[in-house]
Amino acid sequence: MQVNQIIEPTTVNEIISAIKNTTGPISIGGGKYSMGGQTAFENSLHIDMRHFNKIVNIDKTKKQITVQAGIRWRDIQKVIDPLNLSIKIMQTYSNFTVGGAISVNCHGRYIGHGPIISSVLGLKIITANGDIIIANREVNQDVFNAAIGGYGGIGVIAEATLQLVDNEKVERFHQVMDIEDYKTYFDKNIRNNTNVVFQNGNLYPPKYDKIMSISWQKTTKPLTDTDRLIDENENYWLESNLSGVVSWGNSGKWIREYTIDPLYYIPETVRWRNKEASYDVKELDPSSREKSTYVLQEYFIPVENIKSFIPKMSAVFQNNKVNVINVSLRHALPDHESYLSWANKEVFAFVIYYKQGTDQKAKDEVKKWTLEMTDAILSENGTWYLPYQPHATIEQFKKGYPNSDKYFALKNKLDPDQRFTNKLLDKYNPYAQNNLSHQKKKIKEYFRAEEQTILTVPEWYLVYNPKEYADYLKSGKNPSDFPFYKSIDEYWKLYDRSIKLTSEAYPENGEYKTMLQVIGVSMTMEYGAKILYENTTGRFFSLFAEEKKSKQEQIIIEAQSAYSDFIYQTAWYEFKFMPWIKKVWSASDNSDCSTLRKWERTLLFTLEFSFKAFYSKLIEYGAKSTYETPSNLIYLIVSNSDVIKENKDLKIIQKGNEKMIIAVTRWDVFTKEMIKLSEQNVKIFEISGNDEIAVSVIMNNSQEIKSKDVRLLYKSRIVTDDRLKRNVYFLPVTELLPFIKKAKSENITIEHVYDY
Template sequence: MKRSPLRIFLILTALLLACQPDKPIVQKNVVNDVTELNPIKVANIITPRTSTEIIKAVKSHNGPISIGGGRFSQGGQTATENALQIDMRKFNRILSFSKERKEVTVQAGIRWRELIQFIDRYDLSVKIMQTYANFTVGGSLSVNVHGRYVGQGPIILSVKSFKIVLADGSFITASPTVNNEVFYAAIGGYGGIGVITEITLSLTENYKIEKNDTLMNIAGYKKFFFSSIRNKPQFVFHNADIYPNSYTKVRAVTYARTENKLTVTEHLKPNDKNYGLKKFAMKVVAGSDFGKWLRQHIADPLHYTGKVVEWRNYEATYDVKELEPNSRKKATYVLQEYFVPVDRFDSFYPKMVKVLKSNDVNVINISIRHANKDTGSYLAWAKEEVFAFVIYYKQEVSDTEKAKVTQWTRALIDASLSEKGTYYLPYQLQATQSQFSKAYPNAESFFKLKKKYDPNYKFRNKLFDAYYNCKN
């Protein structure tokens, strides 16, 4: 049927308007996260710009204190009721830099995007970060993030040292050799030990990388990774996307160092990019089984057609805006993540699929990552070499739906624990006390350190409200 230009214009306009996000209502002294599922009323919010201001606030405030950055944790890990909220996002300066030593010191509230914009001028890049560059560096340390970097693992592996404000207001340096118990407790410690303020990171070179992808049966992925990707120094980024709802196919995407000519000449992804089309595609995938089929059989084959050569820093500057739904009033997009030892990949995977299918979970994507063993953080999620399964899904916001999510989340945690694995703590706090203790057996040692450095339980958030007994 032939459509008039006016009709085509109206259809395109309707699609564009459908992808305009609703802005959440901002309430005074209410802290929420990206999911908008966890509004928390705090007593007051401060936005320091210097370490001196943070020290003064910690010393003078006798009640609870919580610490927030980009607020991408999804279970209240950045706030608790009636606390003084330290919003770190204006605490974002670069303090020192050495190109020769490949080292930079930054304030903890700086976003990765801001840091990469600076070091890109000197042909340098970060060693480890999460996929998206909107997070604050301090927040990334607090949850001990990882990304798609081949041969790497949690961010603790690239941190040289940091300064931290403890509960009594003392201001100390921590590193693997100086105040090392604070170092290993604060990284991955979710703000429970103190306020991380100034962070020194190791850097690496920026260079050209070329993308390649392979579609395969999931049953062959582990063998492929071990034979073709693992311990190969030419590979920089790698992940594999599992296609729902069949969960039988996976697309492995790898970026290798190259000297080939650039096909993308920009050094960084643009700050002001319009993600309307990307959001619409996400909406289609989340909206139906047919949308998921379209992605696997039409959209992705087109997307991965052609040669791509770009800068390493370009691949490090993704924006979370591309993941945002138009509205979170009735439904929202949420993450979960599970880690299993690499030799348990094939036994964990069918258990995960069984839980997702039997509970009709509306999975948008599952990304497989790889991480080397943690060097010693108390709440380590990589207690050995692991595969990570990052589940991105859509859920409704009703109490009934929340209860259903809790039920199948606990089933997934049990599946991971049965394979000597664990789950990631930055997401919704649905694990039972028993599951938390089994997944993080060093938690008691961490809590003893928290008691030592924070005897009056000053640093709090919903994670500690759920699992920390301050009276012990």
């Protein structure tokens, strides 16, 4: 999935700045172990929280900890284990981030508890307008209830305060029984047993008639395993290969049930609670995902309905030949707080671990049987876990999550533009459907980083300057007198100013900065060579120049002019250099022009265009192999007006009640279309998801332009004409058309509108 920009914040201010300085969709990622796009969205600003991972405070007396949301459970364990404290509720695996765990309202194998929400004491949340909200059970409880299990739709969870418990020794017990007896056994031995810390039941496929209960109970016995935590460098070769054996088919499952498990659970095991809570997801990784992979699903069934659900589940699996590796049952008490609660009643979680192919046919088959399974779940008044593939229909989702309307209503209140989104929320959010906000998120490359309107200024200088050079030659002036050094100086001044301006207001765009450095160095080397040549050899041969140009010199001027016009709309490396060389050498000239000057210019031109032809192929190959072909369209939200007429460079994409989305061809054409629109009764509300844009104008040195909310970014020299200057302004997109109209009325030339 292609996002528009990725940031890796380490401070709250960086998150707030990124939110305020963009207008498009925002997706949030932690450990990124979800399986259905819950951490990503096309063309979004993606906030990767993994570097936002500090411990803010530990209260050993109250057994509470406050952490930044990007921290992993494992990193917390390494700090609290020496204090003999343990996390109260978390997933079985310690790789997940706290923010991600809270966003999915996770659970584990803990007995006497439900989802993680019961151990969360408070949150610090950053909203869509950049505000910070403190949410707990006393203030902003609605935000608290929506954010936990809210999949990042309410805002960025920045900090969380969690309840801890003591780290204790636990002993493992196991017992195999018929599934018919499991509920009775669980109620008698596990449910109300305060000594049981962890428990799950492994239901054996393919018959699903036998289950092994594995529990870990508090003990004072000596440790048989003295490690405090599982080694982070643990080798999971054995686990990976055993999963492969079980996936062979029914024979592999028989081997697991009657050989592998009985042998594995023979040793008496006493270990620390923290070690049993420090598993690594690497033990689930297949050796290769090229043709197949292991996947999870999870169903929550009211405890009184598991006997009637299991035959339905078994039928779906068997009818669709699903290669189930394991079904793990975990118990959870009700959660009446989270708006998207998966445990409105006391439930058993059925964690399904299965193998599937990775081709499209296999994915389609999974979708088919998942929809069948969802109907079976709903028939038992159950629901399913949302971090996995969002196959359920909208109707099924509403039945499974009856409070979702309440959740989305609060989300719409806090985030009316539906900026916080992902593949899951986008599918089920009723406020995102059938409006321009939803439509623009569907358009590939709709959103562009706002700082690029400034960063493209020096890049565009490498379009303007060749035009100045071509015009300089057409005017009959000596090419040796062209101000190459001033041109180099002007580029680097624009570069320095652009980097300074963007670094003050936007997240760093390292990739674009590097590109500007590369093209700047290339220009400096090219112009440096020309300075050396034109001030020696070129100036010497200019002594033989005559007022009348040879045919070859005229073609050279035409070529430079054609090149400068071409790059206004197309990447320079697509220009056809070699035909111009051929044209120069094919020209016949019987005039009285200087032969020495003619051949000197011809040879220099041949050398220049030959090198550019070779270099352009390298750049073209690198660009096409490294980057996707950029879209040649820019998208705007404008007033819904009948005066806007479609043409080959302007298309109406979607009409709303008062606004509409239009697409305009980029680069030089975009500037021309904006000039046309300035003469019509049209208002621009947004361009590429941004609310500010840069515009350059050419004016006399004595002229200035003042307009509402317009800021002068910098002045730039026209190196071939001291009477003129280039001013670059930064203004709200709502003021773009009035600004253009005002400039034209004062005989000021609109040079370019920088379309990001």
